[in-house]
Amino acid sequence: MAPHILIQDIAAHTGTEVTLQGWIADRTDKGKLQFLRLRDGSGVIQAVVFQKDVPPETFDATRTLTQESSVRITGILRAEARAPGGFELAVKSVEVVQIALDYPITPKEHGVEFLMEHRHLWLRSPRQHAILRACARIIKAIRDWLDNNGYTLVDTPILTPAAVEGTTTLFETDYFGAPAYLAQSGQLYNEANIMALGKVYCFGPTFRAEKSKTRRHLTEFWMVEPEWAFGTLDDYMDVAEQFVSxxxxxxxxxxxxxxxxxxxxxxxLANIKPPFPRISYSDAVDLLKQKGFPDFVWGDDFGAPHETVISESFDQPVFVHRYPTDMKAFYMERDASNPKVCLSADLLAAEGYGEIIGGGQRSADLEYLASQIEKHKLPRAAYEWYLDLRKYGSVPHCGFGLGVERTVAWICKLDHVRETIAFPRMLEKIYP
RNA sequence: UCCUCGGUAGCUCAAUUGGCAGAGCGCGCGGCUGUUAACCGCGAUGUUCUAGGUCCGAGUCCUAGCCGAGGAGCCA
Incomplete structure (x- = not known):
């Protein structure tokens, strides 16, 4: 009996008889010979069936194969210059597992609405397959780099009692009769964890109930958040540029x-190497004034067109640091030389993809944080544990969050983040 | 939440001034020993998003709604 192998391993089995199992991506009938394109998740190979080489029932059986029918095919693997990929399976026998009828996604064009409605099938298409493989590699790189650089994975809760930053809209759920919220960030818990482990990261899904309807937004997305004790703003930018590269x-x-x-x-992408350019918020404002936004006022937040102008001014991702304190989260440390700005920085991806990282140095000062919680009208009781971190061995520390889907969209140069994740959750869209 | 555009065959789209509902792909049948989104011939396929309205006559015009896309704001 021929061994079952994966298409990715065909080169090692040239000249031998093997069995491949998978799905028919396409079939072309030339009369006395047929071409099948078989995919098995690991790759795609062309199979060829000659009428003179197989029993009539086998030739008739392959004739019935439709797009996405599932099969086991046995044949001889050989190098074949005319075949895509350079290898071909000369079919000896076919076991039909199931005939698929009327597969909706044909090899022609389709609109976004139709494809999203059939996302569970769209994933089989070569482009979507490639994106998911790239995404998996990106996630592995994230984990490898952090694991190899002394960060301990400590995941943070998804069900949380209160808003972390009190700004964005949260998904509310019922927690035994009391309201609870789906996490929008693990950062505050990270800050507790670094006091135990020094350098940590959390990596999990994050939820934002904002009514954002753009190509950059999902309501459920994945974020990796490294955080470490004794780190400064400059340390964070040093780490983030190594990490992203x-x-x-x-x-x-x-x-x-x-x-x-x-x-x-x-x-x-080949040029993405440290160091990345660093520009202060104030210098970025001056840049915008020169490049088409003469009326931009210091203190305003950057919108998508502003981010695009800034990032397109550089051929690397660019850090924008020292944003106005009032614009950022309550826990950001002030710049000692100018308290109007804080020790925060965002990383804007190259090629106009916008913010993929946000982070900075956190305030270690108990009195300042208490006043910030009051100023931002946050419920102090919910933050007592957080303030404890500033009572018992408070240290300067920093961290950042990297949005996985936006990073994948940038690296793969996709038009929309919905293609970076198998089943995207977007504004008022939760099927399939 | 706001602005703009759109909804016609399974899919992608066309339909002149308001005047017989169309094409390509896919599908079915037939042909072809090197196809790469094959090609050639024949064939079937409609609640024109929904509900009202104007009109001799509405895919087309009017009103309301539903759904989708792109953008804004906010963010990763």
Missing amino acids: YIVQSVLQDRAAEMKVIERDVTK
Whole structure:
């Protein structure tokens, strides 16, 4: 009996008889010969069936195969220059597992609405397959870099009693009769964890109930948040640029084939190496005034067009640091030389993809944090444990959060984050 | 939440001034020994988003609603 192998391993089995199992991506009938394109998740191979080489019942059986029918095919693997990928399976026998009728996604064009309604099937398409493979590699790079650089994974709760930052809209759920909220960040818990472990990260789903309807927003997205004790703003930017560069280079090294499928021009990614340019918020405002936004006022937040102008001024991702204190979360440390700005920084991805990282140095000062909680009208009782961290061995510390889907969208140069995750959750969309 | 555009065959779209509902793909049947979104011939396929209205006549015009896309704000 022929061994069952994966398509990714065909090169090692050239000249031998093997069995492949998977789905029919496409079939072409030439009369006395047929071409099948078989995919099994690990790859795609062309199979060829000659009428003169197989029993009539086998030739008739392959004739019935429709797009996405599931099969086990046994044949001889051989190198074949005319076949896509350079290898071909000369079919000897076919076991039909199931005939698929009227598969909705044909090899022609489809609209976004139709594809999203059939997301559970769309995932089988080459482009979506490639994106998911790239995403998995990005996540592995994230974990590898942090694990190899002394960060301990400590995941933070998803069910939380109160808003972490008190700003964004949260999903409310019922927790034994009391309201609870789906986490929008693990950061405050990270700050507790670093006092035990020094350097930590959490990596999990994050939920925002904002009514955002853009190509950059999901209501459920994945975020990795490193945080460490005794870190400063400059330390954070040093770490983040190493981290992001490692992620990008890992994808270029291990997912070149996928980048080709999605037609990503990787030349710009190849240049992503430290150091990244760093520009203060105030200098960024001056830049905007020169580049088409003469009326931009210091203290305003950047919108999408502003971020695009700033990031397109550099060929690397760019840090914008020292934002106005009032614009950022209550826990950001003030700049000692100018308390109007805080020790925060966002990383704007190259090629106009916008913010992929937000972070900064956290205030270690108990009195200041207490006043900030009051100023932001947050319920002090919910933050007593957080304030404890400033009573018992408070230290300067920093951290950041990287949005996985936006990072994937940038690296893969996608039009919309909905293609970066298998089943995107968006404004008023939760099917399938 | 606001602004703009759209909804016609399974899919992608067309339909002139308001005048017989169309094409390509896919599907069915037939042909073809090297196809790469194959090609050639034949064939079937409609609640024109919904509910009202104007009109001899509405896919087309009017009113309301539903759904989708793009953008804004906010964010990762």
